[in-house]
Amino acid sequence: MSELTSLTIAEARQKLRAKEITASELTEAYISAIDAANGQLNAYIKVTPDLARVMAKNSDERIAAGKAGDLEGIPLGIKDLFATVGVHTQACSHILDGFEPRYESTVTQNLWDDGAVMLGKLNMDEFAMGSSNETSHYGAVINPWRAAGSNQQLVPGGSSGGSASAVAAHLCAGATATDTGGSIRQPAAFTGTVGIKPTYGRCSRWGTVAFASSLDQAGPIARDVRDAAILLKSMASIDAKDTTSVDLPVPDYEAAIGKSLKGMKIGIPNEYRVDGMPDEIEAIWQQGIAWLKDAGAEIVNISLPHTKYALPAYYIVAPAEASSNLARYDGVRYGLRVDGQDIVDMYEKTRAAGFGKEVKRRIMIGTYVLSAGYYDAYYLRAQKVRTLIKRDFELAFDAGVDAILTPATPSSAFGVADENLAADPVKMYLNDIFTVTVNMAGLPGIAVPAGLDHKGLPLGLQLIGKAFDEETLFKTAHVIEQAAGKFTPAKWW
Numbered sequence: 001m002s003e004l005t006s007l008t009i010a011e012a013r014q015k016l017r018a019k020e021i022t023a024s025e026l027t028e029a030y031i032s033a034i035d036a037a038n039g040q041l042n043a044y045i046k047v048t049p050d051l052a053r054v055m056a057k058n059s060d061e062r063i064a065a066g067k068a069g070d071l072e073g074i075p076l077g078i079k080d081l082f083a084t085v086g087v088h089t090q091a092c093s094h095i096l097d098g099f100e101p102r103y104e105s106t107v108t109q110n111l112w113d114d115g116a117v118m119l120g121k122l123n124m125d126e127f128a129m130g131s132s133n134e135t136s137h138y139g140a141v142i143n144p145w146r147a148a149g150s151n152q153q154l155v156p157g158g159s160s161g162g163s164a165s166a167v168a169a170h171l172c173a174g175a176t177a178t179d180t181g182g183s184i185r186q187p188a189a190f191t192g193t194v195g196i197k198p199t200y201g202r203c204s205r206w207g208t209v210a211f212a213s214s215l216d217q218a219g220p221i222a223r224d225v226r227d228a229a230i231l232l233k234s235m236a237s238i239d240a241k242d243t244t245s246v247d248l249p250v251p252d253y254e255a256a257i258g259k260s261l262k263g264m265k266i267g268i269p270n271e272y273r274v275d276g277m278p279d280e281i282e283a284i285w286q287q288g289i290a291w292l293k294d295a296g297a298e299i300v301n302i303s304l305p306h307t308k309y310a311l312p313a314y315y316i317v318a319p320a321e322a323s324s325n326l327a328r329y330d331g332v333r334y335g336l337r338v339d340g341q342d343i344v345d346m347y348e349k350t351r352a353a354g355f356g357k358e359v360k361r362r363i364m365i366g367t368y369v370l371s372a373g374y375y376d377a378y379y380l381r382a383q384k385v386r387t388l389i390k391r392d393f394e395l396a397f398d399a400g401v402d403a404i405l406t407p408a409t410p411s412s413a414f415g416v417a418d419e420n421l422a423a424d425p426v427k428m429y430l431n432d433i434f435t436v437t438v439n440m441a442g443l444p445g446i447a448v449p450a451g452l453d454h455k456g457l458p459l460g461l462q463l464i465g466k467a468f469d470e471e472t473l474f475k476t477a478h479v480i481e482q483a484a485g486k487f488t489p490a491k492w493w
Helices: 009-017 023-041 049-064 106-113 161-168 185-191 225-235 279-294 305-328 343-354 357-370 375-398 419-423 425-432 436-441 470-484
Strands: 044-047 075-079 117-122 174-179 194-197 217-222 265-269 298-302 403-407 445-452 458-465
Touching: 009 023, 009 049, 009 225, 023 044, 023 049, 023 075, 023 117, 044 161, 049 117, 075 161, 106 174, 106 225, 117 161, 161 174, 161 185, 161 217, 174 194, 174 225, 185 194, 185 445, 185 458, 194 225, 194 470, 217 225, 225 445, 225 470, 265 279, 279 298, 279 403, 279 445, 279 458, 279 470, 305 357, 305 375, 305 425, 305 436, 357 375, 375 436, 403 470, 419 425, 436 458, 445 470, 458 470
Parallel strands: 075 117, 075 174, 265 298, 265 403
Antiparallel strands: 044 117, 174 217, 194 217, 194 445, 403 458, 445 458
């Protein structure tokens, strides 16, 4: 890791504005880092060095002219779910082979408008369906962390595994990601990085490949809390092209960092103590409670009684919406086409060849729960449960709780091609047990590194906030970060 690539976004921004470094120098350092490491980590599936150099040169000119944007000259990686004009956008699926959109997602356009530089497109689970980044058509992403004394390859979490791996290995200053059931927070926890899923509607979904439209939300993965705050401020906006985006001013999230927690109430939900939870997860949770208490916050026990229904309800709602959203991929207008005897045969052959095993599984589950005779029994009931989950959080916040502290994941990162998980998809789904409630309720949640387990692997804590109160999450997460310190993997790649 070069001196330039080890700079946080806040540090790089300061040096760029002081003209101590140039955007071109910073970008070249990242391009070199990607060239050296990506063969082993597989974080990027498309690197765009020529485009990055042009964008960096333009940034240098704007800085020289005194017209620097909020992210001027900062090199970022972009998850392959975000449409980027004329650049590979395939949701890491075979069915979108060769697709290069003629439009830009609102989130990435916001970043470019603020002067950010694109290094390339990041690997992810196919159509964002997965918790380990092993379902990608382009192969698994490798976590830059390794257990002490072991050479075993570990997963970076999913679906935003490429984003988390690239940020942790310093292959970009920060990255865009998306979260449908934990796909920002779980990989952040597995890689010792910070990831925030903002409130549903805070960031536009326009130009982002849809998985489950009522759950998907874009957010950043960054090296620390301040960088995540800087990125979210640029990513968030109202958007006339996305009617679910909310017309509220975007606060200066960075300004919330460093503020006192005195007088705050932090809720601890008993229902997040699940059967078989490792002692280390409980210990790090207790440590987080102690840190917040020391910072002046009041700790209160709360109940979120419908938590136990969240995971099964999520795995009805999300596949149902995926089944509907993925119906458009049929080989007619773009992407893969496998010729058939007639149009129906072509549809069937294209979808059979184009979708991976996990995506097919979820489409079939979703189609089943939406079918006549099962809609009321499954989908409608799951939506009612979702309302109850949202109500649990509302009651806790109405009682004066400012934020809720929970574990981020039930374990540290596990091995690539883990046989137990490969044989039982439900075990893989359990990785989302602490994160899906937040999506079901549409609330903001942040994962922040809190320590290392006995294997020397990072463990994260999650803070859940009130709708559109991301400022409280940044303020509180910063306290945990200051107490825990930052974590960087030992370089082996």
